[in-house]
Amino acid sequence: MTTNSDRASTSQADVSAEIAAIESAYQRTGLEETQPRLDYAPYRSSVLRHPTKDAHHADPEGVELWSPCFGPRDVNPLESDLTIGHGGAPIGERTVVTGRVVDGDGRPVRGQLVEIWQANAAGRYIHQRDQHPAPIDPNFTGVGRCLTDDDGFYRFTTIKPGPYPWKNHRNAWRPAHIHFSLFGTEFTQRMITQMYFPGDPLFALDPIYQAITDQKARDRLVAGYDHDVTTHEWATGYRWDVVLTGAARTPFESQEDGASHR
Amino acid sequence: MSTLLTATPGQTVGPFFGYALPFDRGSELVPPRSPGAIRLHGVVTDGAGSPVPDALLEIWQADADGNVPNASGALRRDGWTFTGWGRAATDDEGHYGFSTVLPGAMEGQAAPFILLTVFARGLLNRLFTRIYPPAGNLSADPLLASLPAERRRTLIATGQDDGLRFDVSLQGPTETVFLHYPGHRP
Numbered sequence: 001m002t003t004n005s006d007r008a009s010t011s012q013a014d015v016s017a018e019i020a021a022i023e024s025a026y027q028r029t030g031l032e033e034t035q036p037r038l039d040y041a042p043y044r045s046s047v048l049r050h051p052t053k054d055a056h057h058a059d060p061e062g063v064e065l066w067s068p069c070f071g072p073r074d075v076n077p078l079e080s081d082l083t084i085g086h087g088g089a090p091i092g093e094r095t096v097v098t099g100r101v102v103d104g105d106g107r108p109v110r111g112q113l114v115e116i117w118q119a120n121a122a123g124r125y126i127h128q129r130d131q132h133p134a135p136i137d138p139n140f141t142g143v144g145r146c147l148t149d150d151d152g153f154y155r156f157t158t159i160k161p162g163p164y165p166w167k168n169h170r171n172a173w174r175p176a177h178i179h180f181s182l183f184g185t186e187f188t189q190r191m192i193t194q195m196y197f198p199g200d201p202l203f204a205l206d207p208i209y210q211a212i213t214d215q216k217a218r219d220r221l222v223a224g225y226d227h228d229v230t231t232h233e234w235a236t237g238y239r240w241d242v243v244l245t246g247a248a249r250t251p252f253e254s255q256e257d258g259a260s261h262r
Numbered sequence: 263m264s265t266l267l268t269a270t271p272g273q274t275v276g277p278f279f280g281y282a283l284p285f286d287r288g289s290e291l292v293p294p295r296s297p298g299a300i301r302l303h304g305v306v307t308d309g310a311g312s313p314v315p316d317a318l319l320e321i322w323q324a325d326a327d328g329n330v331p332n333a334s335g336a337l338r339r340d341g342w343t344f345t346g347w348g349r350a351a352t353d354d355e356g357h358y359g360f361s362t363v364l365p366g367a368m369e370g371q372a373a374p375f376i377l378l379t380v381f382a383r384g385l386l387n388r389l390f391t392r393i394y395p396p397a398g399n400l401s402a403d404p405l406l407a408s409l410p411a412e413r414r415r416t417l418i419a420t421g422q423d424d425g426l427r428f429d430v431s432l433q434g435p436t437e438t439v440f441l442h443y444p445g446h447r448p
Contacts, residue, residue, distance in 0.1 A: 034447045035271050036386040045384030046307035055442035063367045068347035071334030076394035117282030127278040143282045187322045187444040194273040211386050212299045243267045
């Protein structure tokens with residue numbers, strides 16, 4: 001078990017060497033991975049929190065083939081703008097993040113809940129466990145929600161988050177990220193992930209991002225700068241699309257949405 | 263199943279979801295102590311047997327008659343609408359709790375279950391499992407039948423006076439069986 005004193009004394013160079021060793025071993029296997037490893041020791045908190053047994057195969061049945069429904073009663077349209085609702089405008093780079101949520105067959109996920117949370121421009125979260133000496137912004141909480149539209153698009157207006165220091169090892173910093181929580185049309189598609197910004201110099205150093213051993217897979221978490229999303233004298237724009245795992249229910253069954261399922 | 267696109271990777275929920283994801287009465291699929299309400303609760307532990315105080319659990323289930331809910335309103339509970347979905351964070355002792363109803367069996371289903379998703383700091387991707395109430399026809403359930411007895415046990419809740427107890431062990435000798443569905447890739 002890793003103690004706190006071990007953690008404080010482990011250097012970035014040591015962690016980077018662990019990351020590099022795992023990645024080169026992965027490349028020798030020739031088997032493509034698409035998701036993070038659960039057992040990834042460079043991320044110290046994962047050591048005692050990953051299952052050691054392989055996940056057991058289940059054929060989805062019953063509620064597994066459906067997802068909870070959310071609607072206008074659940075989410076106010078203003079909740080997609082994280083820069084309003086306070087006394088004034090938050091500090092930082094105003095930015096719009098938008099993209100499309102689709103299933104594994106490319107079908108848009110319509111009217112479904114998307115939740116985000118993030119640090120402020122200084123890298124500080126509004127959370128009692130985040131006590132590092134960066135300023136809280138009284139005009140920014142960093143929580144948003146929306147429902148996807150009929151084409152599966154979500155859209156948030158926010159502030160670009162700053163990088164954030166954490167205690168995984170000495171001088172550990174997370175790349176700037178926005179947490180995303182997503183639902184599909186079936187609950188087996190449920191996922192939570194993190195969206196990153198392009199070109200972040202901390203990518204190579206970060207054990208959470210690097211827990212995805214495959215570069216193509218890691219790239220799927222990085223938004224693209226999109227000048228068509230950027231608006232004149234107002235906000236920069238980023239585009240990030242999400243693919244959920246394939247849906248097992250057939251399109252015919254999906255058309256029955258709205259009826260009572262039994 | 264033919265799948266054209268590769269799924270976006272998951273990432274850990276991290277330590278700071280507490281001000282973002284939990285919501286008022288999120289764990290109350292039905293009001294506590296209302297007629298038919300049960301308590302579903304337990305503890306989440308890690309590989310050292312220590313409680314996990316920063317996990318987030320979600321359940322999704324049929325109603326008492328075996329119907330899949332399709333009503334919205336889970337995020338703004340009115341106390342009357344059964345949406346079938348709830349969310350609860352663990353407390354400092356790793357304990358979580360929901361108030362809900364026993365799910366009815368869906369058509370052709372021997373043993374009804376509650377679907378559970380687990381997120382936590384230190385857990386790099388979500389985990390799925392099923393909570394089987396002990397009153398179901400468990401011996402006729404294909405998933406339970408496909409597991410050795412000592413593993414099967416981890417999916418079966420314990421009946422208590424006020425409802426069900428279901429502990430989640432992320433790692434170790436009593437590690438909970440977590441599920442892999444078609445379309446999920448490593």
